Amino acid sequence: MAGLSNIPNSDDSQTHPLLDEHIGTLDEMIERFIGSFGWAQLIQAMVVSFAWFFDAQQTFISVFTDAKPTWHCIDPKYSYCNSTIITNSCKLPRNAWAWNEPIQTSTVSEWDLSCLGPFVAGLPTASFFSGCLLGGFVLATLADSSLGRKNSLVISCLMMSLSAFLTALSPNIWIYSILRFITGFARSTISSCALVLSTEIVGKSRRDKVGIIGYICYTLGFLSLPAMAYLTEGSSWRVLYILTSIPGVIYSIIVHFMVHESPRWLMVQGRKEEAITTLRSIASYGTNYNASDISLSGISIELEQHSNADLYSAIKILWDKKWALRRLSAVMVVSFGVGMMYYGIPLGVGNLASSLYSSVTLNALSELPSSAITYFLIGRLERRSSMLFFTMFSGLCSVMCVIIHEEQQGLRIGVELLSFFSVCTAFDVLLIYTLELFPTCVRNSALSMVRQALVFGGIFSPILIAAERGVNDNGFLSYGVFGLVICVCGLFIVVLPETLGEIICDTMDEEEQKAATISMLNASI
Structure with missing residues (x-):
């Protein structure tokens, strides 16, 4: 039976034919000796991509742990009080009402946060994303410089899981918010490291589809939350943190012993013998080539002088090159709008539906067709036009959630799901697009910066x-603002180049040479 590596490359015809004469990359070595996509590569990609599962859990866990429970009146003096008429319990004396669920089911009920204002109510989640933002800037280039893809992934996942476990021990909202900040700081580079590591081990023809594995794992992690919350309904919110943190620690240990470092990163760092050893290890599993034949003969990669320089050398490279800075700036603006919508919709969906479990589950399920569409069509989707369509459509649907009246609850939820589906697809395409826009020597750093823009949103x-919950404005402060922002930010996609079917480069010089060759070819047509 033929292996996965024998699947033909359907995208080769879209590559400029003369580029191979000017640009030599590791793609040829990988596809020659270990195949475009073999079983060893598939196993590593699946193991590495599973980090997205735990990342999704810690990102959206606050939807349940910090949810505002329903309440009821208990003081007969306030006989007019009815939660179906008076929707804001803060308008009543505290001794006039009580929570419907046990007090320990949510941080809001346990620490009585519902009437302390939007800043305190949103502090834990805002602290988490602030930690993600700071962690991205501090840890962004470690995977490109000293630690590498694998070690960065292991350390980040382990730190995230341990801090999540400690979060279950929080005595008050302030310690809780600090630990959420640390959790966000630790997980800031997990998905980018996992995505880069899983895609750099395969050939060009399968790189985009391997990236989708991470998205599927992320969706499964998101889906696991309503299931776990439902099974632990009535229990303390602390149980949810414990259940999601312990498997993450075990996973980190598995990755440390089972996963190989990226041979691309090893080559760019000048560690050629380790790169060959890694390729031989992978080639020894089910390929048609002799692992001992792997060498560097015929492969020419000019390492940049700053490839082993200081920690933030990759950021300096991006800043010094005008074309790279222009690309990074534009894609980060787009990412800001996508991030505000992508993270905001699941956090606020409880405002549109009566059942938090069903609404979160429906949103999580909408990521599955998004990942499926990306997987099957990514080889044919033009990056710019598809990103422009999905951002505009998502923004339009989000604004529609404000226009549609509350009486049409089913229609509002349906439009909200369309909005989330579209932004999920835009999110998926955006990360793959970013991988293709930047060469190996700065790819992880560029992807991390783009993810920081997502988190900033x-x-x-x-x-x-x-x-919005405090003013009850029918959703304009959330869904209305989300929609307007993503529409404006999405327009910046038009200044970026198309990358569908293009060769992926390893150094900045190769990227510039490729651009010059393409320009020359286009001019000659």
Whole structure:
């Protein structure tokens, strides 16, 4: 039976034919000796991508742990009090009402946060995203410089899981918010490291589809939350943190012993013998080539002088090159709008539906067709046009959630799901697009910066949602703002180049040479 590596490359015809004469990359070595996509590569990609599962859990766990429970009146003096008429319990004396659920089911009920204002109510989630933002800037280039993809992934996942476990021991809202900040700081580079590591071990023809594995794992992690919350209904919110943190610790140990470092990163760092050893290890599993034949003969990669320089050398490279800075700036603006929508909709969906479990589950399920569409069509989707369509459509649907009246609850939820589906697809395409826009020597750093822009958009989401609950404005402060922002930010995609079917480069010089060759070819047509 033929292996996965024998699947033909359907995208080769879209690559400029003369580029191979000017640009030599590791793609040829990988596809020659270990195949485009073999079983060893598939196993590593699946193991590495599973980090997204735990990342999703810690990102959206506050939807349940910090949810505002329903309440009822208990003081007969306030006979007019009815939760179906008076929707804001803060308008009543505290001794006139009580929570319907046990007090320990949510941080809001345990610490009585519901009437302390939007800042305090949104502080834990905002702290989490602030930690993600700071962690991205501090840890962004470690995977490109000293630690590498694998070690960065292991350390980040382990730190995130341990801090999540400690979060279950929080005595008050302030310690809780600090630990959420640390959790966000630790997880800031998990998905980018996992995505880069899983895609750099495969050939060009399968790189985009391997990236989708992470999205599927992320969706499964998101889906696991309503199931776990439902099974532990009535229990303390602390149980949910414990259940999601312990498997993450075990996973980190598995990755440390089972996963190989990226041979691309090893080569760019000048560690050629380790790169060959890694390729031989992978080639020894089910390929048609002799692992001992792997060598560097015929492969020419000019390492940049700053590839082993200081920690933030990759950021300096991006800043010094005008074309790279222009690309990074534009894609980060787009990411900000996508992030505000992507993180904001699940956090605020409880405002549109009566059942938190069903609404979160429906949103999580909408990521599955998004990942499926990306997987099957990514080889044919033009990056710019598809990103422009999905951002505009998501923004339009989000604004529609404000226009549609509350009496049409089913229609509002349906439009909200369309909005989330569209932004999920935009999110998926955006990360793959970013991988293709930047060469190996700065790819992880560029992807981390883009994810920081996503997170920066997410910081504003819980504050807007908490403020909306206080004024009851039918969703304009959340869904209305989300929709307008993503529409404006999405327009910046038009300044980026198309990357569908193009060769992926390893150094900045290769990327510039490729661009020059393409320009020359286009001019000759």
